[in-house]
Amino acid sequence: MMTGEQYVASIKKMRPNVYKWGKLIEDVTTHPATRLHVQSVKRSYDLSFDPEKAPVYTSKSPLTGETVHRWNSLMQSADDVMGNSNMKREQYHQSGTCQGATCAGWTAMNVLWDATWQMDKDLGTNYHERVKKFWKYMEDNGVAMSGAITDAKGNRSQRPSQQKNKDSNLHVTEIRPDGIVIRGYKCQICGVAAAHEIVVTPGSGYGEADKDFCVACAVPRDAKGLTIVETRRPSDARDEEEGWDAPKAGNITQTFLIFDDVFVPTERVFMCGEFKYTGKLLMNFTAIYRAAIGACVAGQGDIMIGAAINMARANGLSMRPFQEKLNQMAINNEITYGLGLGSMMRGKKQPSGLFVPDSLLAHANKTQVAKLPYETKVLAQDISGGIAETGCFPSWADVQSPLYGKHILEALTAGADGETRARAARLVEWLTVGGGIPGCMHGGGSPDGARLVVRAFTPWEQYAAEAKRIAGIAAELAEPVPVKK
Numbered sequence: 001m002m003t004g005e006q007y008v009a010s011i012k013k014m015r016p017n018v019y020k021w022g023k024l025i026e027d028v029t030t031h032p033a034t035r036l037h038v039q040s041v042k043r044s045y046d047l048s049f050d051p052e053k054a055p056v057y058t059s060k061s062p063l064t065g066e067t068v069h070r071w072n073s074l075m076q077s078a079d080d081v082m083g084n085s086n087m088k089r090e091q092y093h094q095s096g097t098c099q100g101a102t103c104a105g106w107t108a109m110n111v112l113w114d115a116t117w118q119m120d121k122d123l124g125t126n127y128h129e130r131v132k133k134f135w136k137y138m139e140d141n142g143v144a145m146s147g148a149i150t151d152a153k154g155n156r157s158q159r160p161s162q163q164k165n166k167d168s169n170l171h172v173t174e175i176r177p178d179g180i181v182i183r184g185y186k187c188q189i190c191g192v193a194a195a196h197e198i199v200v201t202p203g204s205g206y207g208e209a210d211k212d213f214c215v216a217c218a219v220p221r222d223a224k225g226l227t228i229v230e231t232r233r234p235s236d237a238r239d240e241e242e243g244w245d246a247p248k249a250g251n252i253t254q255t256f257l258i259f260d261d262v263f264v265p266t267e268r269v270f271m272c273g274e275f276k277y278t279g280k281l282l283m284n285f286t287a288i289y290r291a292a293i294g295a296c297v298a299g300q301g302d303i304m305i306g307a308a309i310n311m312a313r314a315n316g317l318s319m320r321p322f323q324e325k326l327n328q329m330a331i332n333n334e335i336t337y338g339l340g341l342g343s344m345m346r347g348k349k350q351p352s353g354l355f356v357p358d359s360l361l362a363h364a365n366k367t368q369v370a371k372l373p374y375e376t377k378v379l380a381q382d383i384s385g386g387i388a389e390t391g392c393f394p395s396w397a398d399v400q401s402p403l404y405g406k407h408i409l410e411a412l413t414a415g416a417d418g419e420t421r422a423r424a425a426r427l428v429e430w431l432t433v434g435g436g437i438p439g440c441m442h443g444g445g446s447p448d449g450a451r452l453v454v455r456a457f458t459p460w461e462q463y464a465a466e467a468k469r470i471a472g473i474a475a476e477l478a479e480p481v482p483v484k485k
């Protein structure tokens, strides 16, 4: 395992290829747009050595028996996938927000374990051996990985092979004896600036016509031909601000990836054209990811509860008048966390060894993740007052004014001094309308996609038959045949 310091040093050594505002970021570990994300991932490395937190941040490798960072481990049991959830909730308690570099890439490698096992069994390929070797490298080096699943896509009503510009989806352009060449765009990818590796998988389940787009591999973040554009807004880069404008938060990073004929050596290629295996790969990914994402938003919800309590007190009020609202916030958090755990309890170990949560429950969870955290944000703002909504109090720089700074502090003073109240308000603002918001709606896929899975996996006819029996109905009650107009 790596210490936080070793992790930062290893990221610092990488070739600069991340851009923002048209300029190259020379060092992602110090640049204001990326530094806080690197720092928050560093914390997870450090906590791997903390006696109290180590059980959350580490796991035992089933491959070597060694203790490894949890985000490098193979998930083989309900306990392992719950470990994923619990680490995420805890990470939000540390930084208030998401830690992309220890999340999607880890899940992607886990589902590639299963897909490559199946491919090797059916097709006689040697992908699984490559995944095993890569896994050893991951464990031995304590690698941080982001996961690039989402393509730019182009026109949403057309398949990848039908797009005007083939680059809208990442694809293979050349197969060489020693590797493959890939090009195209992956978008909205979290945590790349703080990662050593990017794990790439197809963005959807595909058929034969879209064979070229069925590519999975691991690409170093600083690979030749890969350009990365950081997309977070400067107002979200808290590090650029000072005083009470900058909470001690983690800051997410998001990127567009431009693969311009990137060469990937054979040992890092885990799928190349095997379209039949893309559907299950994606189903397994979403089952693991959407089960755990309930813990992410619950973790942030916990901080929203704390921030709202602090605001009430800074306003001079007790928790009491707000207890019902605070209760509802806690209930929302436990619903998404618990639904995720439920899907893990009902999951199954695959013949490959991978443990996959129950899809129906995981996708039902995603629909709630796209809803309940927003209600929690509304309640946090409701309790806090207008000062926490958005931009309703002066900047830190204004407080320094010899002309009016003193008056601002006086005007802000309520149940607590002006600075304390401003800091409490800033955190609520950041969590509810600012850069701290994780991808509740579309992160991990759109809620409509999740609804489709709920529709497909719910046994409608079984329920109708059971209800008929209980009602004592003997007559046939079939679906009416649609009338053609």
Ligand SMILES: Cc1cc2nc3c(=O)[nH]c(=O)nc-3n(C[C@H](O)[C@H](O)[C@H](O)COP(=O)(O)OP(=O)(O)OC[C@H]3O[C@@H](n4cnc5c(N)ncnc54)[C@H](O)[C@@H]3O)c2cc1C
Pocket: 100, 104, 146, 147, 148, 149, 150, 153, 156, 157, 187, 188, 189, 190, 191, 438, 439, 440, 442, 443, 444, 445, 446, 447, 448, 449
């Ligand atoms: C904060 C955040 C973090 C993220 N992190 C990552 C990451 O680390 N890795 C990664 O790979 N991705 C990541 N994503 C991307 C995420 O997976 C996508 O945003 C998500 O899959 C939705 O895709 P989209 O944004 O292209 O929306 P779209 O696909 O454009 O969807 C927009 C709407 O149109 C609907 N729709 C789309 N296509 C159709 C159709 N054919 N017919 C009918 N309706 C349709 C959708 O259901 C949705 O309601 C992240 C996103 C966010 C917001």
